[in-house]
Amino acid sequence: MDATPFLTLSALLFTIGAVGVLVRRNAIVVFMCVELMLNATNLALVTFARVHGQLDGQVAAFFVMVVAAAEVVVGLAIIVSIFRARRSISVDDASLLKY
Amino acid sequence: MNYPSVHLAAEPSLDAFGTDNGWVIALKALLVFVFLVVFTLFNIWFERRVVARMQHRIGPNVNGPFGLLQSLADGVKLALKEDIIPKSADKVVYVVAPALSVIPAFIAWAVIPLGPVVTIPFTDIRTPLQLTDLPVGVLYILAVTSIGVYGIVLAGWSSGSTYALLGSLRSSAQVISYEVAMGLSFVTVFMYAGTMSMSGIVEAQAQNVWFILPLLPSFVIYAISMVGETNRAPFDLAEAEGELVGGFHTEYSSLKFALFFLAEYINLVTVSALAATLFLGGWRAPYPLSLWDGANEGYWPVLWFVGKCLAFIFFFIWLRGTLPRMRYDQFMKLGWKVLIPVSLVWIFGVSIVRVIQNEGGVDQQTLLIIAGVIVALLLASAFIPEKKPADEPAEPAGDFDAFAGGYPVPPMPGQRLPDPVVTVPADASQDQPRSDARDLDAPTNEEQSRG
Amino acid sequence: MTPELVVFWLLSVLTVASAVMVVSTPHVVHAALWLVVTLGAVAGCFLVLTAEFVAWVQVLIYVGAVVVLLLFALMLTRSPASTTGATSRNRPVAAFAGFSTFGVLAVVLTSGFRGIVLDLDSQPDQLGGAAPPERIGDTRSVGEAIFTHWVLAFEVLSVILLAALIGAIVVSGRVRDRDRQEAAAGGGS
Numbered sequence: 001m002d003a004t005p006f007l008t009l010s011a012l013l014f015t016i017g018a019v020g021v022l023v024r025r026n027a028i029v030v031f032m033c034v035e036l037m038l039n040a041t042n043l044a045l046v047t048f049a050r051v052h053g054q055l056d057g058q059v060a061a062f063f064v065m066v067v068a069a070a071e072v073v074v075g076l077a078i079i080v081s082i083f084r085a086r087r088s089i090s091v092d093d094a095s096l097l098k099y
Numbered sequence: 100m101n102y103p104s105v106h107l108a109a110e111p112s113l114d115a116f117g118t119d120n121g122w123v124i125a126l127k128a129l130l131v132f133v134f135l136v137v138f139t140l141f142n143i144w145f146e147r148r149v150v151a152r153m154q155h156r157i158g159p160n161v162n163g164p165f166g167l168l169q170s171l172a173d174g175v176k177l178a179l180k181e182d183i184i185p186k187s188a189d190k191v192v193y194v195v196a197p198a199l200s201v202i203p204a205f206i207a208w209a210v211i212p213l214g215p216v217v218t219i220p221f222t223d224i225r226t227p228l229q230l231t232d233l234p235v236g237v238l239y240i241l242a243v244t245s246i247g248v249y250g251i252v253l254a255g256w257s258s259g260s261t262y263a264l265l266g267s268l269r270s271s272a273q274v275i276s277y278e279v280a281m282g283l284s285f286v287t288v289f290m291y292a293g294t295m296s297m298s299g300i301v302e303a304q305a306q307n308v309w310f311i312l313p314l315l316p317s318f319v320i321y322a323i324s325m326v327g328e329t330n331r332a333p334f335d336l337a338e339a340e341g342e343l344v345g346g347f348h349t350e351y352s353s354l355k356f357a358l359f360f361l362a363e364y365i366n367l368v369t370v371s372a373l374a375a376t377l378f379l380g381g382w383r384a385p386y387p388l389s390l391w392d393g394a395n396e397g398y399w400p401v402l403w404f405v406g407k408c409l410a411f412i413f414f415f416i417w418l419r420g421t422l423p424r425m426r427y428d429q430f431m432k433l434g435w436k437v438l439i440p441v442s443l444v445w446i447f448g449v450s451i452v453r454v455i456q457n458e459g460g461v462d463q464q465t466l467l468i469i470a471g472v473i474v475a476l477l478l479a480s481a482f483i484p485e486k487k488p489a490d491e492p493a494e495p496a497g498d499f500d501a502f503a504g505g506y507p508v509p510p511m512p513g514q515r516l517p518d519p520v521v522t523v524p525a526d527a528s529q530d531q532p533r534s535d536a537r538d539l540d541a542p543t544n545e546e547q548s549r550g
Numbered sequence: 551m552t553p554e555l556v557v558f559w560l561l562s563v564l565t566v567a568s569a570v571m572v573v574s575t576p577h578v579v580h581a582a583l584w585l586v587v588t589l590g591a592v593a594g595c596f597l598v599l600t601a602e603f604v605a606w607v608q609v610l611i612y613v614g615a616v617v618v619l620l621l622f623a624l625m626l627t628r629s630p631a632s633t634t635g636a637t638s639r640n641r642p643v644a645a646f647a648g649f650s651t652f653g654v655l656a657v658v659l660t661s662g663f664r665g666i667v668l669d670l671d672s673q674p675d676q677l678g679g680a681a682p683p684e685r686i687g688d689t690r691s692v693g694e695a696i697f698t699h700w701v702l703a704f705e706v707l708s709v710i711l712l713a714a715l716i717g718a719i720v721v722s723g724r725v726r727d728r729d730r731q732e733a734a735a736g737g738g739s
Contacts, residue, residue, distance in 0.1 A: 241610055
């Protein structure tokens with residue numbers, strides 16, 4: 001089986017995620033799109049691991065997941081606190097540094 | 100007790116799987132399904148009977164022998180009820196949620212070992228009494244059961260009802276917190292077994308002792324967190340009927356409600372089976388029975404396994420019959436501030452012991468002595484009187500505002516309840532002189548909060 | 551067509567379709583659900599690539615924890631603005647960025663990896679030339695890799711997790727204090 005379908009899928013997923021980050025306004029949906037992009041890179045990393053017959057790619061994918069979990073925890077805390085401050089989670093509204 | 104490090108000659112090892120032909124797989128899957136459904140019917144009856152006994156009642160005893168067919172009758176009755184979809188519900192999600200809850204409950208059983216390699220009657224085919232096994236079997240179960248929480252979360256959200264939403268919010272926080280403790284309690288088992296496959300863990304316990312003995316703290320943590328994970332009393336905050344009507348399934352009726360019920364009872368059996376497999380030797384016979392050579396062969400182990408599961412289910416029912424529901428903040432505190440730190444410290448200790456054992460530096464006796472000293476110290480520290488936290492400075496006893504922050508609140512210590520306002524019928528109020536001008540003239544707090 | 555290829559094509563169609571739904575659906579909770587489907591399909595792709603451990607960790611972490619957290623946050627932050635879709639101002643930019651990203655990635659990846667065949671059946675060499683005990687991607691081999699070659703990264707990661715934990719507590723805790731002050735200043739609003 002060829003490696004290119006996996007990599008193309010990964011590129012496609014990354015693109016969809018990137019477009020989502022650019023067009024969506026809801027901060028949590030933006031977050032989801034970032035997760036899509038991270039998943040796309042994970043897919044590429046695991047494919048590379050398989051291509052080379054080595055585990056490094058899988059380990060990197062595993063690390064990416066852990067970092068993503070950390071990022072979601074902090075990000076959601078920030079989003080919820082922004083929501084508490086100004087009753088909106090639209091990223092367009094969050095254009096001021098204070099309050 | 101000498102635990103071999105990793106490589107264990109597992110009797111139904113991973114090689115035994117993946118060799119079945121199609122109809123054997125289908126048969127096993129069907130049997131697991133039938134077993135779970137029948138066992139659920141039995142468990143509902145069992146729970147009702149046991150709780151009844153605990154409350155000096157008799158329980159269902161009319162339908163069938165000992166009332167055994169009661170759950171079946173209830174199921175048929177449920178199925179014949181009207182199926183209601185609330186107007187404000189998100190229809191697709193509302194319909195999908197029960198299925199999302201019940202399907203993971205079933206497929207988690209794909210890797211649970213019910214017995215050794217047996218011969219199927221009337222054929223020569225030998226197959227393990229386990230649908231399949233994975234090198235990451237326990238991880239698979241954790242992953243699949245964590246999908247089950249979607250059923251609850253989405254059911255509560257899609258109902259479009261406040262009670263249901265509150266129930267699902269509670270449930271999602273609860274399951275996430277207790278899953279951490281649950282996963283951590285498994286880590287020591289993996290360290291001792293050297294594998295994550297269910298059959299491998301059973302085999303590792305056959306070679307040594309049941310893991311409940313060396314890993315008792317893990318078992319205790321698991322036993323607590325499994326109650327939290329399955330939303331059972333005293334941790335049934337997601338469907339606390341005293342507070343939230345029915346919690347996440349308030350709006351559900353008929354077969355959809357039955358599916359939630361089924362999922363809850365299957366999850367009950369799943370965590371019991373997991374506990375039996377990881378800590379109580381799986382399908383292996385318990386001590387006095389294990390002296391009999393044939394105890395671990397043929398179809399007998401299924402009996403031992405079901406017996407162990409039933410013991411756990413009895414434990415669940417016992418808890419439900421005994422303990423009141425915990426308050427939500429206490430429950431979260433227990434999870435995050437007790438179970439998780441304790442299991443982290445315990446994992447740390449176990450890994451030190453494992454390293455010492457693997458390196459062969461210290462012999463068993465010294466280790467036991469050290470462990471004994473630590474346990475004695477811990478016990479001693481439990482008797483040191485705890486320093487009482489200084490009393491919080493009492494809030495300035497101002498006027499009591501019954502709607503502080505927009506919610507109806509009880510008075511704080513030091514605050515005095517206002518004198519009850521004499522309510523006067525609307526038509527009569529014109530005639531009567533105002534008894535308390537202040538109360539009626541000033542806009543009440545309720546009006547303020549609405550404005 | 552080998553069975554793996556069939557499975558892969560089904561999974562990739564599912565992945566792309568659900569990812570598009572995540573981005574395009576106006577309803578945020580539905581977006582979260584489609585995200586679950588996407589993540590599950592990607593986990594399936596990992597299984598096709600015989601990365602068993604990573605696949606189940608993906609289901610456990612992403613599906614079991616991350617998206618539940620997202621749903622939790624969605625329920626906490628229910629606002630009338632939650633159903634608004636894309637910002638039209640951004641659309642041309644987004645389209646341009648999307649096309650160029652995909653163009654660059656596709657060209658680089660396909661030209662760089664053309665003709666490389668994934669051998670999904672045989673057992674490739676373990677890293678470092680060690681004896682290949684089991685299939686690549688199971689718990690044992692991943693664990694060995696993490697705790698030998700990648701142990702420093704692993705430790706750094708645990709510090710990151712700790713920092714994230716503390717950060718989340720600090721961020722949400724401080725706001726609660728401020729809310730209380732506001733409530734005290736403004737009264738019941």
